[in-house]
Amino acid sequence: MKTKHEIGTRERIVRATSRLMQRQGYEATGLKEISREAEATLGSVYHFFPGGKQELAVAAVRHGDLEFAETLREVLDRVEDPAEAVLACTEELAAGMRDSGWLDGCPVSTVALESAGRVPDVQRAAAEAFENWRAIVSAKLRRSGFADDVAEDLAHTIINTLEGAEMSAQVSQSETPLRLAGRHLARLIAAYR
Amino acid sequence: MKTKHEIGTRERIVRATSRLMQRQGYEATGLKEISREAEATLGSVYHFFPGGKQELAVAAVRHGDLEFAETLREVLDRVEDPAEAVLACTEELAAGMRDSGWLDGCPVSTVALESAGRVPDVQRAAAEAFENWRAIVSAKLRRSGFADDVAEDLAHTIINTLEGAEMSAQVSQSETPLRLAGRHLARLIAAYR
């Protein structure tokens, strides 16, 4: 049975992996570091993830996927107008980034790039994350009256621009890229009205 | 003296490092692998780069910076209309990505994300690369009659959207993100005319 009141060991391991890989990436994050951070032993890590580091990274990417999907849904539901809603997303991202001292970027993108062409399972999980986020944005646009194909296409660029601006903001330690992305995406959405 | 006819050892090392880190990132690329790929010995690597892996990564990022700056300038000079020119950039990126079997993404972004908050020298070099590329796009927009501040701001989002779409294209192994980015950026530029 699961430990009743406190958080389960498996979940602690996944969260620690996600947090560490968000900040350091896949290669720079060691299993001993993960087990230390999760307050679990190496034995527990391999008990829950017999597939080792790769299986662990897939779980971490899925965790980051769900995590960001939830905040994305929340912000998009809070603001009615889709252009303003996307703008609100950039504010949210900028705030999170700044508050972490420019340490917490996208929980998926670093691992995604490192795994591309090298660790297929992880790459697939990352692609699924991007696709999930895109679907959330696409649904919002359709709810706001956009035609299906326009919404699908726009959602691609919205997510990708957010990703690019997030990376640029982190590397340059400035909110400007995200603020400009918000303004320009709002204008783009308005242009397709 | 430099070896006369053939390419210099130092240059071979930088190119090998840039190529390997483009595909594998900073952490996954070893110094022995670099020296093997560059057909140089470890002694030569440390002779030219006494600062070790970090100094090597800075040189590799600068190399990727200049490399992409050149193709960017070339494409933007070839097509007069700025919206069509940006579209041409996405075609160029899509072609390069596809032709490499989705292995060669942005020569800077993977290393940029890995180094963020962990290897300041490399992070700075990556930020400078993004800034250089932005300046090239900004100059093109100004040449096409855009006001200075509009050009500066738009250039930010153009580069960041290209980066995001490039990452998405690589991870999903599809040209679609880049094609859509081109179409939407063209529309955005037209909206600011």
Added chain:
DNA sequence: CTCTCATTAGAACGAACGCTCTATCCAGGA
């Protein structure tokens, strides 16, 4: 109580890591 098995615990493995070090090579100047 005893049995059972999911879970915890951590020592140990071979391989690879970044880096240091000494030795050698060899073209150009004196």
Added chain:
DNA sequence: TCCTGGATAGAGCGTTCGTTCTAATGAGAG
């Protein structure tokens, strides 16, 4: 001709890597 110093060469340093393995633990079922 000898000397000098940039360049090459690679063995080996200590450390850490991902992984494997055996043993202990401990709560619930019978």
